[in-house]
């Protein structure tokens with residue numbers, strides 16, 4: 622890459638408004654959506670929210686992804702999780718797309734989709750990444766807990782669709798970690814063994830080494846069933 626191009630990329634990066642990080646309070650906003658005007662903090666009250674952006678309505682990858690979210694809505698509901706979509710399109714475009722997909726495939730996008738024409742929310746959440754595209758949001762997914770804390774963030778480029786199984790797996794992993802105060806190993810799925818927090822004192826380490834209730838690799842890696 623030549624120096625001029627690199628300088629331009631750096632300029633764009635510096636222009637970007639700071640984006641929420643894991644552990645931050647998810648920024649509040651009011652936005653026009655397919656469910657009317659929504660204040661995020663009210664929509665998010667007492668539940669998890671998976672908020673996701675897509676680059677543009679009436680595009681093929683986005684249609685498969687939005688349909689994927691819609692088809693799994695019952696599973697998100699069962700995990701006390703609300704969905705919220707976003708793209709930098711008009712509300713008229715959103716309405717026409719929702720109607721078009723329902724007519725063509727029978728899948729209904731039964732969650733609010735933000736019409737972020739002024740890019741206010743995309744910028745607030747770092748969904749607009751100008752070195753990828755100047756005016757279309759990347760494929761972001763924010764997992765936000767009932768305290769409105771950002772717990773996990775995924776970013777995909779414009780040309781690669783996300784994996785719905787991984788989105789649901791990550792959500793269940795976060796909720797399981799919270800509920801049982803454990804950590805989840807590589808490729809963990811519901812029903813698999815979980816990781817017990819490692820000891821942090823010598824005394825606890827000796828105890829752990831004698832603990833017959835866990836599957837022990839060594840004092841720092843112990844698993845148990847829930």
Ligand code: BEZ
Nearest residue numbers: 676680681682683779780
């Ligand atoms: C798509 O959803 O197919 C798409 C959208 C924007 C850029 C590339 C692909």
